[in-house]
Amino acid sequence: QVQLVESGGGLVQAGGSLRLSCAASGRTFRRYSMGWFRQAPGKEREFVATIDWSGGSTYYADSVKGRFTISRDNAKNIVHLQMNSLKPEDTGVYYCAADSSYYSTGLIPGEYDYWGQGTQVSVSS
Numbered sequence: 058q059v060q061l062v063e064s065g066g067g068l069v070q071a072g073g074s075l076r077l078s079c080a081a082s083g084r085t086f087r088r089y090s091m092g093w094f095r096q097a098p099g100k101e102r103e104f105v106a107t108i109d110w111s112g113g114s115t116y117y118a119d120s121v122k123g124r125f126t127i128s129r130d131n132a133k134n135i136v137h138l139q140m141n142s143l144k145p146e147d148t149g150v151y152y153c154a155a156d157s158s159y160y161s162t163g164l165i166p167g168e169y170d171y172w173g174q175g176t177q178v179s180v181s182s
Contacts, residue, residue: 058082058083058171059081059082059083059085059086059089059155059170059171060081060082060083060171061079061080061081061082061153061154061155061171061172061173062079062080062173062174063077063078063079063151063152063153063173063174063175063176064077064078064079064080064176065077065078065176066151066176066177066178067177067178067179068179068180068181069143069178069179069180069181070180070181071143071144071145071180071181071182072142072143073143073180074139074140074141074142074143075140075143075178076137076138076139076140077093077137077138077140077151077153077176077178078135078136078137078138079091079093079135079136079137079138079153079173080134080135081134081135081136081155082134083134086131086134086155087110087131088110088157089110089155089156089157089170089171090107090108090109090110090155090156090158090161090163091107091108091127091129091136091153091154091155091156092104092105092106092107092108092153092154092155092156092163092169093105093106093107093127093136093138093151093152093153093154094151094152094153094154094166095147095149095150095151095152095178096149096150096152096175097148097149098149100149102152102166103118104118104163104164104165104166105117105118105121105125105138105151106118106121106125106127106138107127107163107164108127108128108129108136110131112128112129112131115127116163116164120146121140121147124140124141124142124143125138125139125140125141126138126139126141127139136153138151138153140178143178143180144180145180145181145182146180147178147180148178148179148180149177149178150175150176150177150178151175151176151177151178152172152173152174152175153172153173154166154169154170154171154172154173155169155170155171156168156169156170157170
């Protein structure tokens with residue numbers, strides 16, 4: 058069992074930055090690939106970024122590539138999402154998730170086993 062708690066959301070002007078954190082419980086954290094998703098009002102949850110268990114492989118949605126960076130610290134059981142050059146369309150609730158399978162694409166919400174409660178990110182124009 059893994060429990061995930063996100064933090065770091067808030068209100069920021071366009072062009073600004075935020076750093077989201079996802080703290081995980083449990084000693085098996087390093088076995089999980091981790092992902093960040095977001096959901097805007099009235100829209101489906103969408104993939105943002107994923108990182109493998111070692112931190113050596115990452116993948117981003119085209120919409121955030123070059124602006125967002127996902128990282129993890131397995132010693133501290135934490136995953137970060139550094140978000141720079143934020144745009145109003147980045148607004149939404151951001152969720153972190155943990156995936157135990159080695160065979161997942163990492164892109165689909167249904168592949169993930171555990172989810173956090175989400176943190177709100179609002180970007181004003």
